């Protein structure tokens with residue numbers, strides 16, 4: 698009953714990946730990381746992930762394209778996705794929501810806020826699936 702939830706972190710910065718992993722592992726989540734959108738798709742498709750945290754600005758495949766591709770697969774149409782980006786303008790947020798993100802957090806975010814947001818989105822979407 699008390700199994701750890703798995704979070705996939707997609708970010709091209711090694712520092713951000715380690716920092717966010719540390720925060721979420723402290724909050725007792727299991728973490729998997731990916732270095733860009735295409736790596737993110739591969740990790741998502743080969744693991745069971747309960748939530749995805751993704752950056753936007755990444756070479757290879759950016760966060761918007763990554764989210765669009767995730768949402769295009771019916772199997773992953775409802776996996777919770779949170780964008781964590783330094784881009785703070787509403788046009789960026791709108792683009793993220795249109796791609797299919799559930800929440801948009803502007804970096805840097807306090808560790809407490811990040812954990813709270815992850816739990817909130819997870820519980821919100823889990824509630825939807827209960828019968």
Ligand SMILES: [Mg+2]
Nearest residue numbers: 709752754755
């Ligand atoms: Mg980046």
